Amino acid sequence: MKFATLKDGTPDGRVVLVSCDGRRALAVPQIAASLLDALQRWSVVAGPLQERCDALNRGEAQGTFAFDPVACAAPLPRSPQWLDGSAFLNHGRLMEQAFNTPPIPQFDTVPVMYQGASDDFLGPHDDVPLPGEADGIDFEGEFGVVCGPVPMAASPAASLECVRLIVQLNDWSLRALGPHEMKTGFGFLQAKPSTAFAPVAVTPDELGDAWGDGRVRMRLHVQWNGERFGEPHGGEMNFSFGDLVAHAARTRRLTAGSIVGSGTVSNVLRAAGSACIAERRVIEKIDQGEIRTGFMRFGDRVRMQARFDDGSDGPFGVIEQQVVPAR
Amino acid sequence: MKFATLKDGTPDGRVVLVSCDGRRALAVPQIAASLLDALQRWSVVAGPLQERCDALNRGEAQGTFAFDPVACAAPLPRSPQWLDGSAFLNHGRLMEQAFNTPPIPQFDTVPVMYQGASDDFLGPHDDVPLPGEADGIDFEGEFGVVCGPVPMAASPAASLECVRLIVQLNDWSLRALGPHEMKTGFGFLQAKPSTAFAPVAVTPDELGDAWGDGRVRMRLHVQWNGERFGEPHGGEMNFSFGDLVAHAARTRRLTAGSIVGSGTVSNVLRAAGSACIAERRVIEKIDQGEIRTGFMRFGDRVRMQARFDDGSDGPFGVIEQQVVPAR
Numbered sequence: 001m002k003f004a005t006l007k008d009g010t011p012d013g014r015v016v017l018v019s020c021d022g023r024r025a026l027a028v029p030q031i032a033a034s035l036l037d038a039l040q041r042w043s044v045v046a047g048p049l050q051e052r053c054d055a056l057n058r059g060e061a062q063g064t065f066a067f068d069p070v071a072c073a074a075p076l077p078r079s080p081q082w083l084d085g086s087a088f089l090n091h092g093r094l095m096e097q098a099f100n101t102p103p104i105p106q107f108d109t110v111p112v113m114y115q116g117a118s119d120d121f122l123g124p125h126d127d128v129p130l131p132g133e134a135d136g137i138d139f140e141g142e143f144g145v146v147c148g149p150v151p152m153a154a155s156p157a158a159s160l161e162c163v164r165l166i167v168q169l170n171d172w173s174l175r176a177l178g179p180h181e182m183k184t185g186f187g188f189l190q191a192k193p194s195t196a197f198a199p200v201a202v203t204p205d206e207l208g209d210a211w212g213d214g215r216v217r218m219r220l221h222v223q224w225n226g227e228r229f230g231e232p233h234g235g236e237m238n239f240s241f242g243d244l245v246a247h248a249a250r251t252r253r254l255t256a257g258s259i260v261g262s263g264t265v266s267n268v269l270r271a272a273g274s275a276c277i278a279e280r281r282v283i284e285k286i287d288q289g290e291i292r293t294g295f296m297r298f299g300d301r302v303r304m305q306a307r308f309d310d311g312s313d314g315p316f317g318v319i320e321q322q323v324v325p326a327r
Numbered sequence: 328m329k330f331a332t333l334k335d336g337t338p339d340g341r342v343v344l345v346s347c348d349g350r351r352a353l354a355v356p357q358i359a360a361s362l363l364d365a366l367q368r369w370s371v372v373a374g375p376l377q378e379r380c381d382a383l384n385r386g387e388a389q390g391t392f393a394f395d396p397v398a399c400a401a402p403l404p405r406s407p408q409w410l411d412g413s414a415f416l417n418h419g420r421l422m423e424q425a426f427n428t429p430p431i432p433q434f435d436t437v438p439v440m441y442q443g444a445s446d447d448f449l450g451p452h453d454d455v456p457l458p459g460e461a462d463g464i465d466f467e468g469e470f471g472v473v474c475g476p477v478p479m480a481a482s483p484a485a486s487l488e489c490v491r492l493i494v495q496l497n498d499w500s501l502r503a504l505g506p507h508e509m510k511t512g513f514g515f516l517q518a519k520p521s522t523a524f525a526p527v528a529v530t531p532d533e534l535g536d537a538w539g540d541g542r543v544r545m546r547l548h549v550q551w552n553g554e555r556f557g558e559p560h561g562g563e564m565n566f567s568f569g570d571l572v573a574h575a576a577r578t579r580r581l582t583a584g585s586i587v588g589s590g591t592v593s594n595v596l597r598a599a600g601s602a603c604i605a606e607r608r609v610i611e612k613i614d615q616g617e618i619r620t621g622f623m624r625f626g627d628r629v630r631m632q633a634r635f636d637d638g639s640d641g642p643f644g645v646i647e648q649q650v651v652p653a654r
Contacts, residue, residue: 078407080446083516104511114513115442119407119582131480131578152653153458174578184431186441187514189410190577250517251458251501255446326479 001053001203002315003035003165005073007123012036013073017053018200022317025067026056035075035201039164039256042148069317074121075167075201076146076257082118082195083248084142084171084261085111087239088232091266091279098282099179111239111247114187116171118259122196124319128172129326130193136175137296137323139224141275141304143216143234144169144261145241146201150254159249160214160242166207168198168220168306168316169261175278175295198304198316206315210308214240218314220265222275223303224296229280230273231307232265275304296323328380328530329642330362330492332400334450339363340400344380345527349644352394353383362402362528366491366583369475396644401448402494402528403473403584409445409522410575411469411498411588412438414566415559418593418606425609426506438566438574441514443498445586449523451646455499456653457520463502464623464650466551468602468631470543470561471496471588472568473528477581486576487541487569493534495525495547495633495643496588502605502622525631525643533642537635541567545641547592549602550630551623556607557600558634559592602631623650 004025005013012034016025031048032038038045055061086092089108096103104112122128130137146165154162171192178191204211210218217235221228239247244260265275270287274280281291296302301322306314331352332340339361343352358375359365365372382388413419416435423430431439449455457464473492481489498519505518531538537545544562548555566574571587592602597614601607608618623629628649633641 080405081444086513101512102510105507110507112511112513113516115444115516117408117442117579119585120580129479135578152456177578180432180437181514182512183429184439185428185509185512185514186413186439187508187512187516189440189442189514189575190579193578248516251462251504251520252444252517253447258446 001049002206003075003201004067004199005035005075005077006071007073011078013077017049017056018067020057022200022315023067024056024064026052026061026064028052036079036257039146039148042164042256069199070125072199073123074197075199076259077121079118079257079259080255081258082116083113083258084116084263085113085239085244085247086263087111087237087244088263088266089238090236090268091264094266094279094282097286098278099182101179101182111244113244113247116192116195120194122194122321124197124199124317126196126321127324128196128321129324130174131326133297135177138173138175138277139302140171140173140264141220141222142169142171142261142264143167143220144259145245147245147254147258147260148256150245150249150258152249152251152253154246154249156240156242156246159245160240162245163204163241165201166204166211166216167201167259168304168314168319170196170302170304170319170321171261172196173276196319196321198319200315200317202315214242218306218308220275221305221307225301228273230275232267232272232275234262234265236267237262298323298325328376329533330402330528331394331526332362332402332404333398334400338405340404344376344383345394347384349527349642350394351383351391353379353388353391355379363406363584366473366475369491369583396526397452399526400450401524402526403586404448406445406584406586407582408585409443410440410585411443411590412440412566412571412574413590414438414564414571415590415593416565417563417595418591421606421609424613425605426509428506428509438571440571440574443519443522447521449521449648451524451526451644453523453648454651455523455648456651457501458653460624462504465500465502465604466629467498467500467591468547468549469496469498469588469591470494470547471586472572474572474581474583474585474587476583477572477576477585479576479578479580481573481576483567483569483573486572487567489572490531490568492528493531493538493543494528494586495631495646497523497629497631497646497648498588499523500603523646523648525646527642527644529642541569545633545635547602548632548634552628555600557602559594559599559602561589561592563594564589625650625652
């Protein structure tokens with residue numbers, strides 16, 4: 001099943017089913033008021049939702065309409081928790097050099113993860129209001145999973161069973177503020193403004209073989225102001241989403257709708273490019289001796305889209321956003 | 328006005344007004360469905376709530392009932408964001424020694440703050456389920472503020488104007504997990520299980536002179552298993568709540584109902600005792616050469632109550648909780 005959320009002025013928005021080809025949508029108010037509501041009552045609503053989804057894809061559903069990604073909020077405009085890992089160790093190692101921070105202990109064996117704000121997510125085409133260009137505005141292309149309820153201290157295998165949906169996201173970051181917040185030991189706060197999401201959240205079966213071993217085996221194609229920036233592959237994730245969700249749930253239960261992110265998708269081979277500017281900058285420093293790329297300016301745009309290994313478009317749709325000065 | 332939330336099986340609970348003497352309660356379903364709902368529509372509901380509150384305190388309201396703190400959830404059982412500072416520098420300096428972590432840069436001039444989970448708060452008398460005693464179970468007595476909407480980049484003065492309610496809380500902590508998470512730079516996650524709150528949230532006017540300069544000038548009396556542990560004074564906070572809220576809102580807007588905490592209340596004078604075990608332990612190490620106090624065991628209880636400077640009970644009520652093994 002493919003879900004999206006249309007903006008309707010309410011905090012959780014209006015959930016719709018999206019057809020296989022991404023062209024048609026079907027509202028399901030008789031089944032769930034919002035995607036969060038559906039996740040909170042998944043065992044009851046999953047069957048009826050699948051029935052409506054099948055009818056939509058057979059062309060037999062009444063009341064379908066053209067799906068407009070520009071009208072979308074994030075699939076979950078707010079969620080109980082947003083926990084973002086750093087599961088691509090290539091990215092983590094490069095960022096240690098970029099930030100000049102001490103080596104992270106047990107880096108290869110214990111995931112690192114920060115807690116982000118989850119009350120005010122951005123839609124896929126929303127402007128990104130930020131206070132100033134001097135903060136080092138950067139995008140971070142990622143995959144993530146939306147969980148059902150996860151009990152405290154669940155194993156990685158049990159945690160993976162709790163994955164309900166897969167999402168694609170842009171974890172907006174302010175690089176001038178990150179190193180100080182890392183050095184406090186209290187973690188990212190000002191360095192992480194509102195996170196944005198691609199319009200469509202999908203059940204794992206929608207990815208076929210591209211969902212395996214707790215990883216999204218797809219390339220994330222990133223463009224900055226219309227130019228290719230990179231297309232790193234999600235299969236290279238060093239920790240699985242089962243590992244990440246279990247890490248998050250070690251001393252707390254997760255309530256339905258909690259989102260866990262992969263961290264910036266990143267590949268060892270330089271040819272893949274990058275999914276964030278900070279990584280490109282440190283690669284320039286290492287490979288060419290100097291940083292050549294600046295961070296984003298107001299008016300800049302970023303575009304992100306996941307594709308299957310055969311080159312076909314992924315089911316998540318496109319993130320395309322512009323950075324603007326906060327009023 | 329004094330508010331509490333009774334458990335009713337819904338995620339946000341049922342809001343009630345509490346009388347001046349803390350003995351009577353009055354439901355207000357015709358005005359607000361929950362305290363979060365009231366905060367989201369504060370400009371509309373504050374007047375009607377004050378009218379009902381005045382009637383309650385004059386003994387003229389119909390349908391009042393005995394207020395039972397044991398039936399309470401946290402005033403906000405869930406909130407949009409939970410951001411906890413470390414505004415008592417005495418505590419911060421001692422914790423650097425306790426954790427053996429590097430000095431925090433700009434410690435005296437820039438607040439430190441972490442983002443906690445805000446979807447699953449504990450009520451004042453709820454058991455505290457945790458996975459194991461080896462994690463170093465500790466309490467942290469704090470004050471906090473509940474905000475209305477705060478615009479991005481609001482000044483400390485403007486941020487202080489956004490404070491709607493004041494709360495008293497116990498920021499449960501797992502000390503064996505904290506130092507590693509600080510060293511990752513990503514901040515506390517597993518080290519911070521669900522936070523607990525005293526039953527009553529109050530508007531600032533309820534504190535009289537005890538609310539001033541953006542600080543709660545009251546002593547927080549802490550008992551562990553019935554024995555006095557400390558009663559540090561909140562007036563010694565080195566950053567004001569205006570400073571803390573402004574720090575939180577530097578690169579994001581805060582939505583109504585977001586909670587900002589003071590960090591562990593802590594005083595320079597040793598006679599005040601402590602509001603967390605980790606602080607007592609490092610003081611023992613410094614003053615007596617060895618740590619004598621262990622962390623909490625399953626079955627242990629902690630009690631926290633704020634008192635005015637004249638020794639009278641504060642309006643927040645009592646936190647009294649027992650630590651139990653997670654199922």
